[in-house]
Amino acid sequence: MTDRKPTLGSRLRALARIPFDAEQSNAVRGRTALIVMSGLAAFGIGLWWLLAWVLVGLPQAIVTDTWNGRCTASTGIDCTRAIADARQSVLLVAGGAIALVGIVFTYLRWRAERDSTDEALKEGKRAAERHSREFEQLEITRVTDALALLEAPELAKRVAAVSLLGDYALTSEDSRRSRMILDVLTVYVRQEASKRREDSEGRESDELSPLSTATALAIRLMARIAAARRFKAELQYLTLVELDAPGVDWSHTNLDGTTFVRSNLAGSVFGNPVFLNRSITNLKLLDSNINSANFSHVTLYSPTLEGHPGKHHLQNAMVGTDFSNSTWESGTLSNLSIYGAIFTKAHLFGVDFGQVILHQPVWHSVMLVDCQLAEVRMPRGVNFTGVQLEETTLTANQIAQSKGLEGFTRERGRVTRIPSAPSTEVRDSGETPGNSRTPEPSPTDESPT
Known part of the structure; x- marks a missing residue:
């Protein structure tokens, strides 16, 4: 936002505060006080003269139809009544003018405040958009890092990656990203299952190696995401050994041809x-x-x-x-x-x-x-x-x-x-x-x- 120029009122208020500013020198404070007092005195005298002219001189001028004339009885009119009527007319006109000026200033002030409010709202909206973009970028970075950790050799990193992806899919407001995470977890589970199937070929069910902690967590999260988002998780034709998944909702998971061995x-x-x-x-x-x-x-x-x-x-x-x-x-x-x-x-x-x-x-x-x-x-x-x-x-x-x-x-x-x-x-x-x-x-x- 650009800096706004100081108004006349703000400058006068700043000038009036100088005589009371302890940080200013005595000379400056005294000179400023003299200027302020002189200005107030001149303003008072001018205001007194204006009121006297409006209340006395202007009604006389209206009645006599001359600027310097005075109404006398020789003119054949009731001067007191005529001047009172003229003064009342002047006051009505002056009041209307003051009211009109007040309306104009009120409108100008309202428009300035509205513009200021609109500008503040726009700035707030821009800030919210910046925050949203930053948060979105942070989430993208978080997901990208988690995807990279899925291939880590350390089990703890893979578990953390699966947990982060599942949490993001369950809390994200964008269903497309939740669908993407579900697809990623599906590929990950199938890759891990394929590796274990190759290692377990020719073995009996008692000899099959159990699922890793990360794979079991991914399977549970797949079922949760599918049930929560009304997607369909694909676990068909997999052999899942020693899967600990009590209380899981499999109603939205394709289990055609799936084999659970020694699972809870x-x-x-x-x-x-x-x-x-x-x-x-x-x-x-x-x-x-x-x-x-x-x-x-x-x-x-x-x-x-x-x-x-x-x-x-x-x-x-x-x-x-x-x-x-x-x-x-x-x-x-x-x-x-x-x-x-x-x-x-x-x-x-x-x-x-x-x-x-x-x-x-x-x-x-x-x-x-x-x-x-x-x-x-x-x-x-x-x-x-x-x-x-x-x-x-x-x-x-x-x-x-x-x-x-x-x-x-x-x-x-x-x-x-x-x-x-x-x-x-x-x-x-x-x-x-x-x-x-x-x-x-x-x-x-x-x-x-």
């Missing part, structure tokens, strides 16, 4: 009631903790859930996992102890329950079609009341231990509902048992309670 996924969310078309193909959970995980409203194509065959059944426990409203198109569950898993309104087609211990599952209105349960151990039996069984294999001992099978018949180890009438089909569609994928049973298909 307790309390994680794989489905979302809002997105009913969520599906996962060939998901493998090997010796992984999915206690209290949520697979609700997910369609699972050929999933594999396996515990470790050499561990105690309690170490392979799957407790309180929610599969409600899910659909299984084939799949395998083996070497698992399932405690209180929720299968309410789930539809399981061609699922093989191998070497599974089943404890009190919650599966109201479940449909089991062409499922294999012959190897399932049921220590306390299972209540099949409300479960629709079609072409599902059970042993005689399982049937004897279980409840709710009064309306079913067992032929060659397979349990099927007894038709209520000869004309009633097992399926509304009339298709061959085991091939139908009707998600909702008809009222005649329900088992008697």
Whole structure:
């Protein structure tokens, strides 16, 4: 901003302060005081003369129509009344002139203040823009440095880089940059997974090397960014070993063909009631903790859930996992102890329950079609009341231990509902048992309670 020139008022105020300024010499202070006093005296005398002329001389001049004339009785008019009327007219005109001058000065002052305010606002806006550019440049530098650290040999630097990138993607107001960070983390995770896959070729799952701390952090951040920004993270066809990711929301992550080995996924969310078309193909959970995980409203194509065959059944426990409203198109569950898993309104087609211990599952209105349960151990039996069984294999001992099978018949180890009438089909569609994928049973298909 340019310096403004001093006004007449500011100069007069500065001059009036000189006599009281202790830093000035006595001579200067005295001379200035004399000038100020003389100016005030001259101004007072001039003001007194002007008022006298306005109140006395000017009304006389108006009445007599001459500058130096005086009204007398010989003129034939009432001089006192005429002069009073003239004086009143002069005062009205003077008041109007003063008011007009006041309005003009008020307008000029308002415009000056407005210009000053506008200039201050413009300067503030320019300062904010400069700050925004500086902050943006700082963020770009921060991201660039973090990207460079991803290739650092030190693990601590890579962890710091991943953390910085994830924090920037979660807090940035620009969704395009968040998308860019997600893509960068995806490339980084796939590169690291590719290196470990080359090192682990030919090894058993027990011998696979675990993910590094930086890679595991990147995977968790990818899921968080995708869920928070409504993006889609791509982790398909990866083998993730010993991933510690409890409580992670995977509902916006592509897990087709993904294998979790010895991973902690307790309390994680794989489905979302809002997105009913969520599906996962060939998901493998090997010796992984999915206690209290949520697979609700997910369609699972050929999933594999396996515990470790050499561990105690309690170490392979799957407790309180929610599969409600899910659909299984084939799949395998083996070497698992399932405690209180929720299968309410789930539809399981061609699922093989191998070497599974089943404890009190919650599966109201479940449909089991062409499922294999012959190897399932049921220590306390299972209540099949409300479960629709079609072409599902059970042993005689399982049937004897279980409840709710009064309306079913067992032929060659397979349990099927007894038709209520000869004309009633097992399926509304009339298709061959085991091939139908009707998600909702008809009222005649329900088992008697």
